[in-house]
Amino acid sequence: MDDSHFTTHVDLPVAPSDAWELIGDACALGAWLGGDVDLEIEPGAEGSMTGSMTGSMSETGSVGDPDDFTVILVEEVVPGERLGLRWASASKSPSTVVFEIVPMAESTRIIITERPVPQGLAAITGRLCAVR
Amino acid sequence: VTPIVRGPSEYNDVLAALSDPMRQRILERLSTDGPMNASEVASVLPISRQAVVKHLRILESGGLVGARTNGRSVEFSVRPERTVQAARWLEQTASDWEQRIDALRRLAQERSDCRDAEPTGSRTVRP
Numbered sequence: 012m013d014d015s016h017f018t019t020h021v022d023l024p025v026a027p028s029d030a031w032e033l034i035g036d037a038c039a040l041g042a043w044l045g046g047d048v049d050l051e052i053e054p055g056a057e058g059s060m061t062g063s064m065t066g067s068m069s070e071t072g073s074v075g076d077p078d079d080f081t082v083i084l085v086e087e088v089v090p091g092e093r094l095g096l097r098w099a100s101a102s103k104s105p106s107t108v109v110f111e112i113v114p115m116a117e118s119t120r121i122i123i124t125e126r127p128v129p130q131g132l133a134a135i136t137g138r139l140c141a142v143r
Numbered sequence: 144v145t146p147i148v149r150g151p152s153e154y155n156d157v158l159a160a161l162s163d164p165m166r167q168r169i170l171e172r173l174s175t176d177g178p179m180n181a182s183e184v185a186s187v188l189p190i191s192r193q194a195v196v197k198h199l200r201i202l203e204s205g206g207l208v209g210a211r212t213n214g215r216s217v218e219f220s221v222r223p224e225r226t227v228q229a230a231r232w233l234e235q236t237a238s239d240w241e242q243r244i245d246a247l248r249r250l251a252q253e254r255s256d257c258r259d260a261e262p263t264g265s266r267t268v269r270p
Contacts, residue, residue: 019237024251033254039250104232125240127232
């Protein structure tokens with residue numbers, strides 16, 4: 012099951028501490044995810060994002076949806092290094108997303124890995140959605 | 144409130160099944176040659192019948208192939224709909240992250256530019 016995932020990375024012209032601010036701060040996270048994130052970045056925290064720059068597929072790619080509602084659960088926080096989230100929305104089935112900060116010579120790499128949530132975990136995310 | 148979860152992960156088993164190069168080759172064979180039993184698949188690939196059976200079971204559990212009894216033999220055939228679903232998940236996920244990463248790059252560049260514009264005396268020493 013370890014291979015069933017999507018992964019990508021981006022190299023940013025900032026220090027690792029600045030890169031961490033872009034994912035470890037809810038306001039900054041929302042700024043580039045394209046939604047309004049209401050979430051404490053601490054393990055076990057539950058929150059949400061309203062709006063998204065992505066959504067259903069069209070011929071030209073994903074179409075943003077300002078009304079999209081995403082439930083988010085913080086699974087793991089290693090300050091400055093790693094953030095693990097689980098999320099689900101009306102437009103996409105549940106998945107986990109892990110952001111990893113990797114210092115480079117003159118930049119900082121953020122590795123992003125998204126995995127579909129297995130059956131048991133999907134049920135947990137389902138409870139989150141149901142009580143929103 | 145109706146839960147928005149669609150039930151079990153629709154793609155995890157499919158993606159896992161597709162992740163192995165030999166299973167990809169088996170799928171290609173079944174796609175081009177039509178339904179085959181395990182012995183027939185083993186005869187055209189460099190692995191044992193036992194290994195083929197193991198791979199076919201994983202493909203079957205991922206919904207990528209279907210099994211049908213034909214006399215004393217079990218024939219396997221491709222179920223393309225599950226492969227298409229998994230491909231769509233990957234396509235949409237890749238497209239989503241492409242857009243988010245573009246926005247992340249812009250935001251990081253803005254912050255980098257702001258720091259470069261700060262007077263030297265006000266800069267903070269960073270790790």
